Amino acid sequence: MNFEYSEKVAALREQVQAFIDEHITPNEALYHQQVAKNRWAEPAIMAEKKALAKAQGLWNFFLPLAYGEYSGGLTNLEYAPLAELMGRNHWASEVFNCAAPDTGNMEVLAKYGSEAQKQQWLEPLLAGEIRSAFAMTEPKVASSDATNIETSIVRDGDDYVINGHKFYISGANRENCKILIVMGKTDADNPSRHLQQSMVLVPTDTAGVEVVRAMTVFGYDDAPEGHAEVIFNNVRVPAENIILGEGRGFEVAQGRLGPGRIHHCMRSVGAAQKALEMMCKRVNEREVFGQPMAKNQSVREDIARSACQIEQARLMTLKAAQKMDTEGNKAAKDLIAMIKIVAPNMALDVIDRAIQIYGAVGVSQDTELAWMYAGQRTLRLADGPDQVHMMQLGRELAKRYNEA
Incomplete structure (x- = not known):
């Protein structure tokens, strides 16, 4: 398996990262100020940055090639590293029109919708108008x-x-x-x-x-x-x-949830990677008991263990994405279930360690860590709780090896 980024994906990663660095990260405070003024309206800064991203062609990456004219032009494997970058910031995905639940709904309409349904609802969703x-x-x-x-x-x-x-x-x-x-x-x-x-x-x-x-x-x-x-x-x-x-509801639901689950996992890897980087920065800035926190052995172990877990989840996510591309969502269902179990739990582990290293500020509103933790904990329930995925995966594996 070759998970090296193609020239196209490498270029897109640079573009997306540059956009985030220039237009999203510096506007975090403004975004929250605007949300506070009207909780359920689209913030003006969001509308402004969506228009800019759309104009630059950084738009609708998530729909794979199988969706024909509606495709964002990328495979699941190609989209994964872009979704990871978006997962580092809680409003980045929407800026690129790649945010749940719209992504799953657009996939449903693109795959199962009538022509009239596509015209009335899919097209304005793809345009970011609704x-x-x-x-x-x-x-x-x-x-x-x-x-x-x-x-x-x-x-x-x-x-x-x-x-x-x-x-x-x-x-x-x-x-x-x-x-x-x-x-x-x-x-x-x-x-x-x-x-x-x-x-x-x-x-x-x-x-x-x-x-x-x-x-x-x-x-x-x-x-x-x-x-x-x-x-x-x-x-x-x-x-x-x-x-x-x-x-046909279950048929539609299964068609929707496979891609949606792996998109969540891609973003979970990004959130965990951001928490790791925050952790590493913190331990080099703080002193405890007369020495830099980075010299504490337990801190080093937390960083090392986090890096290992992130890379394991990243590789499993990429493998699942590749199998979806080459053999279809149904053939990849075992890997999708595995990564849906693994990724949110991994991210929770990493974010929890970062919170511990940050101390009291880690659970405050002064960092994103508490919000990130809440989001990843929710993902252990969203699109099917861990127990359902484990029950179904265990059943299929036991049956398969019993027949072998």
């Missing part, structure tokens, strides 16, 4: 088993009527979130639990859609994206808003 959300998780059932989802999607003439209760719907708090992909049951009595579910497009301004509140993550509301609690009360949408067809 934002979107993916509404699956529910508060009243264990949503790690998606067959439990209770939201009803009932055909009524030329419409579907939707009733349900969702929460932790990332992005739905945004003022410019214009479309929701909602998962629910169109055939609750189907003997196959995996054919009961469907996905339907619901514009956020549809009557009966109520954003109740912003849920927090360890006290963070993650504005301006947020994680909304949403009620659907007799929400009526045209029948043509169904994605792919009734009973």
Whole structure:
């Protein structure tokens, strides 16, 4: 396996890094000031930098070549090092129009959407004109088993009527979130639990859609994206808003989650790498017990162990990306599951060590470490909790070797 960057990728990495250094990192304080003034609006600095990135062609990297005319022109393997750079900063991905949940939603529309759905929703998403959300998780059932989802999607003439209760719907708090992909049951009595579910497009301004509140993550509301609690009360949408067809919800979900999971892992590697660099800088600046912190053996071990873990996760991520490119997402499902288990846990380990080295300031608002930790802890739940990935991976491996 050759994970050396091609000339094209090396050049893109330089461009992306230069853009981050010039336009994103120096504007961190301004970004937060603007968010504080209007929690759910797009900050002016974000709009300004998105327009600049788009004009420079640093845009929509995430859609792989298999998506034809909608592709960003890169393979998953080529995109990985760019996503890693974006993962070092919490608003960089959006600047390049490569932020979740829009990336997954755009993949769904590009792969499964009708031509009308693509024109109405995919094209403005690709242009960065609107934002979107993916509404699956529910508060009243264990949503790690998606067959439990209770939201009803009932055909009524030329419409579907939707009733349900969702929460932790990332992005739905945004003022410019214009479309929701909602998962629910169109055939609750189907003997196959995996054919009961469907996905339907619901514009956020549809009557009966109520954003109740912003849920927090360890006290963070993650504005301006947020994680909304949403009620659907007799929400009526045209029948043509169904994605792919009734009973195809699990098929669509699997097509969405494979790439989305590995994108999270790419960004996790970037977050961990940033924490490591912060750690190394800190230990060279601080003195404890009469000597630089860097001379403390336990500190050196923490740095070394962190570097090892990051590189292991980086290589596993690249291997999964390469297999997705060469053999398809289904063939790479074992590696995708492995890295989804490994990467967030790795990042948590590294960030926790950095927090310990920073001391009290590490859990304060004066560094990004506490926010980074909260984000990575969430990823142990997002797109399937660790236990589900381990259960399915263990089952498949046991079965495979039993048949050998």
